[in-house]
Amino acid sequence: MDLFLWGILPYVMVAVLVGGTIWRYRYDQFGWTTRSSQLYESRLLRIGSPLFHFGILVVVIGHVAGLVIPKAWTDFFGISDEMYHLAALGLGSIAGFATLVGVGILIYRRRTTGPVFMATTKNDKTMYVVLVAAIVAGLATTVLGVIGPHQELTYRDTVAPWFRSLFVFQPDIAAMSQASLDFQLHTLIGMVLFMLWPFTRLVHAFTAPVHYLFRPYIVYRSRDGRPTTARGIQRGWAPVGTRDRTSDKSAKSVAGGGSTTKKR
Known part of the structure; x- marks a missing residue:
């Protein structure tokens, strides 16, 4: 099971993510959209959307920094484990909570606004369930990893080395199998979310209108x-x-x- 979950499934996820994105772009360009519903309701959207988008942006940056930067690098620059975990708890909790509140407002708006609810598909509902599960699991791992029972091995000793080993096609299955259950669950939900990504409205993140800021x-x-x-x-x-x-x-x-x- 460890071989399948941590040695095979990650590459299946990448294949589905890349292949699904290419397929969506080639055969469903007209559906490559968020299907904006601002016309029907804008008050809650003005609150929930910035909270979610700015929160998820900080969460993504935090994940990249935590998984890509080795522990030896932070030790070299004199950043102790206490300082690192305190920064992770503060910034990660604020960003995660903002993301959760933002998506909660968006779901409430979608459920209580008639025209918006009528435009909600089963695809959207599945996406929201997996997205919220990933956010809640991430918040749980952030809080439990700092204030929970002391663990000799943290994600910097297990999840991060496993993540980096995937890029050289030598997955460190042993390291990931030693991670705590909350980190393993968060990782699995994240892989499911990325496999759903190309087939949902989340695909618009790959074509963010960054050029709009400079025109x-x-x-x-x-x-x-x-x-x-x-x-x-x-x-x-x-x-x-x-x-x-x-x-x-x-x-x-x-x-x-x-x-x-x-x-x-």
């Missing part, structure tokens, strides 16, 4: 030709196709003495 401003003008913003056009931007037609008409009127003629 130029769009200049909007009212019908009378005046800018809708009091600041006007800032230096450094070269507006395209925004020539003031009202100014052109005024210039022509002055040049022609203020009179206009029409051809019959």
Whole structure:
């Protein structure tokens, strides 16, 4: 069982994640979307969505740092185990709790808002169940790993070496089999979530509109030709196709003495 769970299943998960993502992009590009429901309800969405997205971003960064950075590196820079676990407890608990509250608000909104609930599919419900389970299991491992009963082996001695060994195709099954049950359960739920990822709305994370943060401003003008913003056009931007037609008409009127003629 250990060979299957920690030596075979991780590569099956990667194959499903990569293959499913490629398949989804090739054959379901129109379905590659979050199916936004902001039109139906926005008050709860404005609260739950930022909490979930910013929380999950910090959680992902924490997982990468904890799993990729070896313990020897933190020891070299003088970071003791107490300092490391205190930072993990503080930052991990805050980010995990924010993520859990955010997804809770989103689920409550989806369940209590009629049009949003009607647009919820069985696929969405399955995704939410696995996602919440992964978040709860992660919070449990963070808290129990610090304030729980003392354990000689932590995830830095078991899960992290096993995770790094997967990239060299020599999975350290013995290390992962010695991990505590809560870490093993969290890891299994995480692998299930990643296998579901390409076939749910979570796939939109692979095409996050990062370029939106760096694109130029769009200049909007009212019908009378005046800018809708009091600041006007800032230096450094070269507006395209925004020539003031009202100014052109005024210039022509002055040049022609203020009179206009029409051809019959």
